[in-house]
Amino acid sequence: MQFLQLVISGVAQGCIYGLIALGFVLIYKATETVNFAQGDLMMLGGFLGLSCMVVLGMPFWVAFLATLAVAMLFGMLMERALLRPLLGQPAFTVVMLTIGIGYLARGLVTMIPGWGTETHTLPVPYKDEVLRLGSGGDALVLSMEHMVVIVVTALLIAILFLFFRYTKLGVAMQATSQNQLAAFYMGIPVRRINMLVWGISAAVSACAGLLLAPITFVHVNMGFIGLKAFPAAVVGGFGSIPGALVGGLIIGIAESLAGFYLPEGFKDIAAYVLVLVMLVVLPNGLFGDKMRKKV
Amino acid sequence: MRFLFKTHYEQDLELFKHGGQKFWYGLLLLALAAAPMVFPEYFISQLVFVWIYSVVGLGLMLLVGFTGQVSLGHAAFLAMGAYTEAYLQQRGWPFLFSLASAAVVAGLTGIVVGLPALRVKGIYLSIATLAFGFIVEEAVTRADGITGGNSGITLGSLEIFGLPINSETRFYYVSLFILILCVLGVMNLMRSPTGRAFVAIRDSEISAQSMGIHLARYKTIAFALSAALTGIAGALYAHKLRFISPEQFTILQSIELLIMIVIGGLGSIYGAIFGAAFWILAQQLIVTAKDWLPPAIGQQTGLQPTIFGIFLVAVVLFEPLGIYGMWLKMRTFLEIFPFYRKGMFRRQKSYMKSERLK
Numbered sequence: 001m002q003f004l005q006l007v008i009s010g011v012a013q014g015c016i017y018g019l020i021a022l023g024f025v026l027i028y029k030a031t032e033t034v035n036f037a038q039g040d041l042m043m044l045g046g047f048l049g050l051s052c053m054v055v056l057g058m059p060f061w062v063a064f065l066a067t068l069a070v071a072m073l074f075g076m077l078m079e080r081a082l083l084r085p086l087l088g089q090p091a092f093t094v095v096m097l098t099i100g101i102g103y104l105a106r107g108l109v110t111m112i113p114g115w116g117t118e119t120h121t122l123p124v125p126y127k128d129e130v131l132r133l134g135s136g137g138d139a140l141v142l143s144m145e146h147m148v149v150i151v152v153t154a155l156l157i158a159i160l161f162l163f164f165r166y167t168k169l170g171v172a173m174q175a176t177s178q179n180q181l182a183a184f185y186m187g188i189p190v191r192r193i194n195m196l197v198w199g200i201s202a203a204v205s206a207c208a209g210l211l212l213a214p215i216t217f218v219h220v221n222m223g224f225i226g227l228k229a230f231p232a233a234v235v236g237g238f239g240s241i242p243g244a245l246v247g248g249l250i251i252g253i254a255e256s257l258a259g260f261y262l263p264e265g266f267k268d269i270a271a272y273v274l275v276l277v278m279l280v281v282l283p284n285g286l287f288g289d290k291m292r293k294k295v
Numbered sequence: 296m297r298f299l300f301k302t303h304y305e306q307d308l309e310l311f312k313h314g315g316q317k318f319w320y321g322l323l324l325l326a327l328a329a330a331p332m333v334f335p336e337y338f339i340s341q342l343v344f345v346w347i348y349s350v351v352g353l354g355l356m357l358l359v360g361f362t363g364q365v366s367l368g369h370a371a372f373l374a375m376g377a378y379t380e381a382y383l384q385q386r387g388w389p390f391l392f393s394l395a396s397a398a399v400v401a402g403l404t405g406i407v408v409g410l411p412a413l414r415v416k417g418i419y420l421s422i423a424t425l426a427f428g429f430i431v432e433e434a435v436t437r438a439d440g441i442t443g444g445n446s447g448i449t450l451g452s453l454e455i456f457g458l459p460i461n462s463e464t465r466f467y468y469v470s471l472f473i474l475i476l477c478v479l480g481v482m483n484l485m486r487s488p489t490g491r492a493f494v495a496i497r498d499s500e501i502s503a504q505s506m507g508i509h510l511a512r513y514k515t516i517a518f519a520l521s522a523a524l525t526g527i528a529g530a531l532y533a534h535k536l537r538f539i540s541p542e543q544f545t546i547l548q549s550i551e552l553l554i555m556i557v558i559g560g561l562g563s564i565y566g567a568i569f570g571a572a573f574w575i576l577a578q579q580l581i582v583t584a585k586d587w588l589p590p591a592i593g594q595q596t597g598l599q600p601t602i603f604g605i606f607l608v609a610v611v612l613f614e615p616l617g618i619y620g621m622w623l624k625m626r627t628f629l630e631i632f633p634f635y636r637k638g639m640f641r642r643q644k645s646y647m648k649s650e651r652l653k
Contacts, residue, residue: 034418082608082612085612086611086612089615091417091418092359092363092365093611093615095365095418095421096553096554096557096607096611097607097608097611097612099550099553099554099607100554100604100607100608100611101604101608103550103554103600103603103604103607104600104601104604104605104607104608105604106597106600106604107597107598107599107600107601107602107603107604108597108601108604109597110595110596110597111592111595111597111598111601117596117597220597224546227425227429227546230422230425231422231426234419234422238418238419264437265433265436265437268429268433269429269430269433271426272425272426272427272429272430273426273430275422275423275426276411276423276426276427276430279411279414279415279419279422279423280410280411280414283411283414283415283419
């Protein structure tokens with residue numbers, strides 16, 4: 001029972017990593033840049049949700065949708081204003097820019113009244129509720145927060161899958177990520193598509209932030225969890241959407257088990273040990289495609 | 296404008312290209328040597344930080360600016376150097392030996408980190424360094440037999456050949472001397488075949504490989520040398536602060552080091568030193584400015600990251616060569632006055648080079 005309990009809380013944590021990794025992968029597939037500000041977008045999502053609920057007094061689900069919308073707008077604006085002028089520059093330039101944006105965001109958030117450096121609690125309706133399966137001493141006790149994370153992630157993935165598979169826009173995004181030039185020749189507005197991809201990725205991260213908020217509270221350094229999503233993305237294969245999720249789950253479960261069975265301290269570095277082993281053994285990840293560069 | 300008339304091949308190899316450079320660098324050296332007699336002790340103490348960060352910047356520049364490999368875990372090498380120095384000093388090793396050991400230990404860890412370079416590249420390599428940084432941070436915290444764990448470790452006073460380094464002024468000269476040695480070393484390295492190989496790898500891995508450069512070996516060498524320089528800086532850093540603990544060597548520190556050299560200007564030795572000078576100077580300015588800013592802004596803890604973040608974004612967007620680029624533009628403007636044109640330093644746009652052509 002205990003093992004199952006650990007696995008489930010690992011899965012819930014893994015879903016968060018998976019969602020952030022999904023944000024990385026979406027952007028990486030579309031524009032071949034790695035967004036180091038992904039974790040900070042997640043933090044922003046948490047704070048936006050907080051403001052919507054506490055300051056504007058919205059009910060939770062309305063605040064949820066409003067946060068996603070604002071985050072999406074923010075992501076698109078970021079692409080339009082800061083990243084598009086750098087189109088055609090080396091990858092390192094763009095990486096540095098996203099690091100700068102993340103660093104800036106962490107500074108700015110502390111200056112906004114009501115956000116600041118304190119930790120906040122997101123007043124979600126399902127806080128502190130538990131779900132009991134079975135009876136007696138070995139009942140499976142699941143916290144509602146973990147279950148909501150898992151269910152919402154599954155829903156979000158389903159929606160994204162349907163979107164990429166069946167809508168015109170989704171197919172256009174796939175085409176753009178496969179070959180920009182060919183997509184451009186087919187009349188797909190590549191730049192606008194890229195802007196939308198940044199928007200979607202920001203929204204997915206904000207969603208992760210909202211889901212994580214009841215578990216870890218909302219605070220400025222929440223974004224550092226984004227750094228654990230890198231191992232998730234690498235383990236799954238950097239260019240693969242299902243890979244990101246599976247990678248996230250593997251990292252989450254490994255972390256949860258390491259926290260219980262291994263000596264203290266291993267919980268925090270389990271993800272990084274795993275990724276180093278992975279890079280040496282299987283550099284392309286579980287689902288990654290073999291990359292070869294031709295001249 | 297100066298035209299160099301070269302009559303010997305040796306002229307290409309000279310450290311100083313012409314008499315003017317010799318004169319100005321000599322003057323700079325004199326000014327730096329005289330600084331402790333003119334400026335107050337607090338200022339000198341900040342200059343020491345500039346020298347130490349310059350050595351770190353040099354190490355990171357070697358890897359990021361010259362070899363084109365992004366490291367997100369350089370604070371780990373800094374920690375390696377600092378803790379080696381602290382540990383050996385407690386065992387009574389003389390400074391020169393412990394400094395060399397700090398460099399060697401950090402360099403060896405650099406080789407370990409470079410090992411994934413045998414198989415992966417680009418963003419995967421930076422993630423490997425990131426992972427390594429976290430693991431070292433955790434290891435340093437846990438190995439409290441050697442490192443003192445979270446409660447940290449205190450260093451004794453420094454002594455070189457029996458001469459106690461007990462004042463800021465003396466430590467200033469020690470760190471300045473080490474910085475100059477490091478700068479000369481890196482300058483020489485960049486003129487050697489190894490250094491040329493680094494630059495070739497940065498500019499195009501495929502063309503470097505085609506010319507017979509063993510990518511993994513040179514990347515590992517770059518990692519090792521970069522880590523060794525950072526280790527030296529770590530040893531100095533430990534002596535400067537007299538107290539080290541794991542929270543000085545976090546991922547944030549690694550990112551800040553990277554930001555520092557990007558603001559200074561990637562791809563030049565000047566950039567490393569300008570970056571370090573800017574970093575320390577700006578911190579001091581912000582601390583000073585806090586007093587006369589309205590408290591609503593001045594008391595914010597986020598003021599410093601915000602300002603550095605804005606600087607970094609502005610540099611990436613508008614001045615890819617950083618402070619060194621500004622200096623270069625200004626100098627060119629004066630040198631060829633009045634013929635400076637706006638587009639002289641315009642950056643080249645290229646089509647996106649895809650890494651995943653199948």
